[in-house]
Each structure stands twice: as C-alpha cells, then as structure tokens.
Amino acid sequence: MQNDSGYFRTVMRRTTTVAKVLLVGLVVMLVSAGTIFAASQGGSQGNNTKGVTVQVNPSSRTVDRGDPVNYSVSLTSTNGFSGSVTPTVSGLPASTTAAFAPASVTLASGKTATVTLTVATSATTPDGKADLTIGTAAGASQAAAVVVQLHVLSSKKSFTISGNLGTQLTPGATLPLNLSFANPNNKSLALTSLSVAITGITRTQAAAAAALPCTASDYVVTNYAGSYPFTVPVGSSSLQSLGIAPALWPKIAMLDTALNQDGCKGVTLQFSYSGAGEGN
Numbered sequence: 128m129q130n131d132s133g134y135f136r137t138v139m140r141r142t143t144t145v146a147k148v149l150l151v152g153l154v155v156m157l158v159s160a161g162t163i164f165a166a167s168q169g170g171s172q173g174n175n176t177k178g179v180t181v182q183v184n185p186s187s188r189t190v191d192r193g194d195p196v197n198y199s200v201s202l203t204s205t206n207g208f209s210g211s212v213t214p215t216v217s218g219l220p221a222s223t224t225a226a227f228a229p230a231s232v233t234l235a236s237g238k239t240a241t242v243t244l245t246v247a248t249s250a251t252t253p254d255g256k257a258d259l260t261i262g263t264a265a266g267a268s269q270a271a272a273v274v275v276q277l278h279v280l281s282s283k284k285s286f287t288i289s290g291n292l293g294t295q296l297t298p299g300a301t302l303p304l305n306l307s308f309a310n311p312n313n314k315s316l317a318l319t320s321l322s323v324a325i326t327g328i329t330r331t332q333a334a335a336a337a338a339l340p341c342t343a344s345d346y347v348v349t350n351y352a353g354s355y356p357f358t359v360p361v362g363s364s365s366l367q368s369l370g371i372a373p374a375l376w377p378k379i380a381m382l383d384t385a386l387n388q389d390g391c392k393g394v395t396l397q398f399s400y401s402g403a404g405e406g407n
Contacts, residue, residue, distance in 0.1 A: 175206050177205065177206045177207050178205050178269070178270055179202055179203065179204065179205060179208060179234070179263055179269075179270040180203040180205050180270060181200065181201070181202060181262060181263065181270045181272070181273045182200070182201040182203070182273070183199070183200050183201075183244075183261055183273050183275050184199045186275050187277075187278065188246075188275075188278070190246075190248055190278070190279055190280070191248075191279075192249075192250065192252050192279055192280060192281055193248055193249060193250050193252075194248060195246065195247040196245070196246050196248075196277070197244065197246075198243070198261070198275060199241060199244075200214055200227070200242050200243070200261060201239055201241045202232060202239065202241070202242065203238070204235065204236050204237050204238050207237070208234065208236065209233075209234055210234065211231055211233050212231060212233070212234055212240070212263050212264075213231040213263060214242055214244070214263055214264075215261070215262050215263060215264055216246075216259055216260065216261050217259070217260045218258050218259045218260045218274075219246065219257065220248070220253055220255075220277070220279060221251070222248070222249045222250075222251040223246060223248050223249065223252050225244060225245065225247070226244075226245050226247075227242045227244050228243045228245065244261065246259070246277060248279055250405075252279055253279065254280055254281045255278075255279060256276055256277070256278050256279075257277045257279070258274050259275050260272045260273070261273050261274075261275060285311065285312070286308060286310045286311070286312070286359065286402075286404060287308070287309040288306055288307070288308055288321075288400035288401070288402055289306070289307045289309075289400065290305065290307060290323070290377075290398065290400060293305075296379060296381045297381060298382065298383035298384075298388060298391075299381070299382075299383035300380065301349075301378050301379070301380035302378065302379055302380075303376040303377070304323065304378065304379055305365050305366050305373075305376060306321070306351075306365065306366050306377065306400060307363065307364070308359045308363070308364050309362075309363055310359050310360065310361050310362060310364070312361065313361065315358050315360045316358070316359045316404035316405065317358055317359075317404055317405050318355065318356055318357055318358075318359055318402055318403070318404040319355050319403050319404060319405065320355065320403045321351045321400075321401075321402040322350050322351070322400070322402070323348055323350055323351075323377045323398055323399070323400055324348060324398065325343045325346060325348060325397070326397045326399045327396070327397035328342065328343065328394055328395070328396055328397070329395040330390055330391075330393075330394050331392065331393040334389065334391075334393070334394075337390075339387070339389050339390030340390045341388065341390035341391035341394050344382075345382055345388060345391055346379065346382065346396070347379075348377065348379060349377060349379075349380070351366075351375065351376065351377050352375045353371055353372075353375035356404075356405075357369065357371070359404060379396075
C-alpha cells in the first residue's frame with residue numbers, strides 16, 4: 128500500500144536465525160540405558176574374600192553444562208561381608224561437585240543397598256567426556272572400582288527471532304523495531320548478542336521495468352543498544368514485553384537523499400535477525 132504521497136511501504140518478512148547455545152541432550156549414546164557395570168573385590172569370581180560388589184546404572188550420562196545428573200549405585204555384600212560401606216568417586220571434571228545420598232550404608236550379609244550419586248556441573252565445567260571411577264573407601268569393604276562416563280555439553284539453546292515494523296517507512300523517517308522471541312526450551316535464555324541486517328530489497332515491477340534503483344544504501348540499520356545479557360523467558364516474548372525501552376530497540380531508517388529515490392516506492396525489505404543465548 129502507498130501513503131497519500133505515493134510513498135513507501137516497507138514490509139518486514141520474518142526471517143529466523145537459530146542460535147545454538149551451549150547445547151542439548153542430542154547425543155545418542157550407543158550404550159543401553161540399562162547397562163550395569165559390576166566389580167567385586169579382587170576382580171576374581173573365585174575369590175572367597177569378604178567384600179562388596181559395586182554396580183552402576185546407567186554406565187554413561189550426558190548433561191548440559193550447568194545442570195546436575197544422577198547415577199544409581201548398588202552396593203552388594205559378597206561372601207558374608209557385613210558392615211558399613213562408604214562409596215567414593217574420582218575423576219570429576221574441573222568445576223564439578225559430587226555427592227552420594229545417603230553418604231554411607233550398612234550392609235548385612237548377602238544384602239544390597241542402593242545410593243544415588245549426583246554430579247553437579249557448573250557454568251565453567253569444561254565440555255567433553257570424563258571417566259568417573261566409583262568404588263568404596265579403604266578398609267574391609269573396599270571394592271574394585273567401576274568406571275562410568277560423563278559427557279558434558281556446552282548448553283547452546285535454540286530459539287527464534289522475528290520482527291515487523293508494522294507501519295510505512297518514508298524518506299527521513301526512523302522506526303524502532305520491536306523484536307519478538309520464541310523460546311521453546313524448558314529454561315530461560317540469557318541473550319549475549321542480538322543483531323539485525325538487511326539481506327534483500329525487492330522493487331515493484333514498475334520500478335524494475337523503469338530501471339529505478341533502490342539499494343541498501345538508502346537505509347540505515349541501528350542495532351540493539353541495550354545491555355547484555357538480558358533474559359528471554361520460556362515461550363513467546365518481545366523487547367516491549369521484557370520492559371526494554373523503545374530507545375534501545377533496533378531501528379530502521381530511510382535516508383532522504385538528493386538522488387531520485389522513486390525506485391524505493393513500494394519496496395519489500397528482507398531482514399535477518401541473529402542472536403546467541405545461553406541456558407540459565
């Protein structure tokens with residue numbers, strides 16, 4: 128549509144840039160979730176020494192950086208052992224903590240007790256695979272160790288950005304762009320970057336037939352001027368709903384130049400939106 132002076136309609140086509148923020152449970156482990164690793168003291172099936180067998184399920188876990196993950200550890204009395212057993216874990220990555228609940232158990236002869244090992248990663252835990260060694264404290268109940276895997280992923284999250292000026296853009300005018308966000312994750316995102324760029328200009332058939340130019344040089348994009356990071360909640364939101372002042376929003380301006388700008392009448396501008404965010 129044209130305004131009364133025959134000027135300009137700028138239609139925002141929503142384009143989406145997906146930023147993969149520190150990742151998310153997409154690693155397919157080639158080990159059955161029900162796999163159980165077991166070890167007994169001395170490692171020999173024929174050994175009659177009293178002791179403890181350790182079983183861990185699952186044998187491998189994948190976790191986003193900053194999240195906790197659990198292993199189920201079964202402690203079984205062998206060859207008539209009875210007494211207190213304290214499980215242990217070693218091989219944790221940097222900036223990671225671990226705790227057993229309960230911290231120790233008392234076994235009767237031939238009995239099994241199960242404890243939960245919780246490994247808590249942090250925002251600074253390095254990504255990659257770590258081998259965790261799970262055993263028991265030294266003493267009569269010391270068992271051969273079991274090695275399990277912990278895969279830490281940098282938690283990049285996927286989200287979408289869109290925008291529309293919602294009104295006509297004319298020479299000399301500057302309009303704020305209220306960007307919208309769709310966060311499908313189960314956690315809020317802390318956006319650390321946000322940008323808008325013109326990626327294409329489509330003139331009307333009449334302007335193209337008359338060889339009337341209209342280029343990106345007729346427009347100026349001013350990017351988001353607010354502070355980082357800012358939080359994008361789960362679901363749908365916008366700069367406006369987040370309480371960010373319009374003065375800080377991205378802005379689109381059409382220059383009023385001395386050149387003939389008739390080729391910009393009725394054009395359609397295509398924009399791309401990009402951003403990066405980390406899961407909180």
